[in-house]
Amino acid sequence: MSIGIETRLEGAEPRSFDPSPSAPSVAAAAARGTGLSVWRNRVLAGLGLLAVLAAGASAVTNSTAPDSGAQRLTHPISRGDLVVSVTEQGTLESSSNREIKCKIKGGSTVLWVIETGTEVKPGDELVRLDTAKIEEEISTQKIAYEKAVALLRISEGEVAFARVSVTEYIEGKFPSELATKQKDLVIAQSKLKSSQNELTYFQKMFRKGFASQLEVASHEDSVKHAELDVIVKQTELNSLERFGKKKSVEELDSKLKTAEAHLAADTAAVELEKAKLARAEQQLANGIIHAEAGGLVMYPSVAEWMNEPDIKEGATVHEDQVLLMMPDLKQMQVKVGIHESKVDRVKRGLKARLRLKDKDVDGEVLSVASMTRPTGWWAGNMVKYDTIIKLTEQQGLKPGMTAAVEIFISRHTDALRVPVAAVVEQSKEFWCWVETDAGPVKRALKLGETNDQFIVVESGLAEGDRVVLNPLDLLDEAQRAALQPSETDDAQKDKTEQPPAAAPG
Numbered sequence: 001m002s003i004g005i006e007t008r009l010e011g012a013e014p015r016s017f018d019p020s021p022s023a024p025s026v027a028a029a030a031a032r033g034t035g036l037s038v039w040r041n042r043v044l045a046g047l048g049l050l051a052v053l054a055a056g057a058s059a060v061t062n063s064t065a066p067d068s069g070a071q072r073l074t075h076p077i078s079r080g081d082l083v084v085s086v087t088e089q090g091t092l093e094s095s096s097n098r099e100i101k102c103k104i105k106g107g108s109t110v111l112w113v114i115e116t117g118t119e120v121k122p123g124d125e126l127v128r129l130d131t132a133k134i135e136e137e138i139s140t141q142k143i144a145y146e147k148a149v150a151l152l153r154i155s156e157g158e159v160a161f162a163r164v165s166v167t168e169y170i171e172g173k174f175p176s177e178l179a180t181k182q183k184d185l186v187i188a189q190s191k192l193k194s195s196q197n198e199l200t201y202f203q204k205m206f207r208k209g210f211a212s213q214l215e216v217a218s219h220e221d222s223v224k225h226a227e228l229d230v231i232v233k234q235t236e237l238n239s240l241e242r243f244g245k246k247k248s249v250e251e252l253d254s255k256l257k258t259a260e261a262h263l264a265a266d267t268a269a270v271e272l273e274k275a276k277l278a279r280a281e282q283q284l285a286n287g288i289i290h291a292e293a294g295g296l297v298m299y300p301s302v303a304e305w306m307n308e309p310d311i312k313e314g315a316t317v318h319e320d321q322v323l324l325m326m327p328d329l330k331q332m333q334v335k336v337g338i339h340e341s342k343v344d345r346v347k348r349g350l351k352a353r354l355r356l357k358d359k360d361v362d363g364e365v366l367s368v369a370s371m372t373r374p375t376g377w378w379a380g381n382m383v384k385y386d387t388i389i390k391l392t393e394q395q396g397l398k399p400g401m402t403a404a405v406e407i408f409i410s411r412h413t414d415a416l417r418v419p420v421a422a423v424v425e426q427s428k429e430f431w432c433w434v435e436t437d438a439g440p441v442k443r444a445l446k447l448g449e450t451n452d453q454f455i456v457v458e459s460g461l462a463e464g465d466r467v468v469l470n471p472l473d474l475l476d477e478a479q480r481a482a483l484q485p486s487e488t489d490d491a492q493k494d495k496t497e498q499p500p501a502a503a504p505g
Helices: 038-061 132-208 213-286 476-483 487-497
Strands: 003-010 074-076 078-094 097-101 108-113 118-120 125-129 288-290 295-297 322-327 332-339 351-356 359-368 384-391 402-419 424-426 429-436 439-450 454-459 466-468
Touching: 078 439, 108 322, 125 322, 132 213, 213 288, 295 322, 332 359, 332 402, 351 384, 384 402, 402 439
Parallel strands: none
Antiparallel strands: 003 078, 074 466, 078 332, 078 402, 097 322, 108 125, 118 295, 125 288, 332 384, 351 359, 351 402, 359 384, 402 454, 424 429, 429 439, 429 466, 439 454
């Protein structure tokens, strides 16, 4: 990008000099306090050096004295408007870009890609990626999914069986067992009563002498056996009512919960396999990228801030790599690099004018970077700060276009102006020579803002004065003043010529 300062003069009278590069000029500017910026001093210093060289060449080539009646170019001091601006070359870009990324896990290979700069409609195909591995993965995943579904069906059957078993025991088996135990107890009690009756009968018969002692003893044993049988049946009934039911229900509940856990695990497995299959199918769909909306398609290299390489057929791309971009053409901006000598004067909100496609577009400074962009020897170690210029909505603009940007820094109305070519700087002071009837007269100047053609005069000149242009070419006094070393230079020279101090013993 080129660096320059453009000046606009409104209502200025015709000039009697030509500020072309072939005419030697001396840039000069003055500062009120700290008002003189660093960038202006550097411009003046550089132009001053050129003037000195030109003066030396003139002194060698001219055999006559410069003041011996040579024709001097002069310029009348007048008032008018002066616009100070910074000009740069910038690149048009969109402030809002829709990024088209690779969504295939692990990356893929590009089979086809649309050309950059193509206008597309919603649904148009943009990129086609290789999906052979994804298709194989889908086949394998379908098998895994069907196996998981089969296991789920088995688990569902086991849960249903366990639930029925709990209901069956509570409503069927337990009442049946309880009734059986109760029946057995009644039978045992009946047998006990029958044995007791027989024992009573034989005891009576024994007392009457119709039964033996042995028969009485036998019936006594039968009663004891019947009593023990009643106790056993009663204990079994009590155990069933107090412990048997609870134990069986808990055992069946445990089996039900186990079956339900297997069912939950198999259900999760089915969902997992289903999700894997869905992702694989989505990956397959991601193999062909379509435009979600209409617009302009461009490669990442068009945007200076992108580090992604342009894609092409056969290229390998990784996941989430930006393949294409679709800029919003209604939100356009220009990025320019402002030189470090001028960046302090460029502020947010300054108006700008841009030249795009042979037409002027209005803009405004949106932001100025607080840090410089990276530089190196390949860029001449030129330090620049990225500055964003917001544009008004325009038709027909495309990212990547080159724009000539003019940022308006300040405007001076009805200001007294002196040509840069008429000013000489010496020891941080500024001088010019005013043409009088008696010849050129040296004047001290106090200067304001400057650019490559004119400087605002704060004091030292009056409207109508005629100043000598390129005084170093025509005036001996000016040449001597310019070539005379300053006090600072002398001090530096003396310091350099002093012998080094001896090292301490």
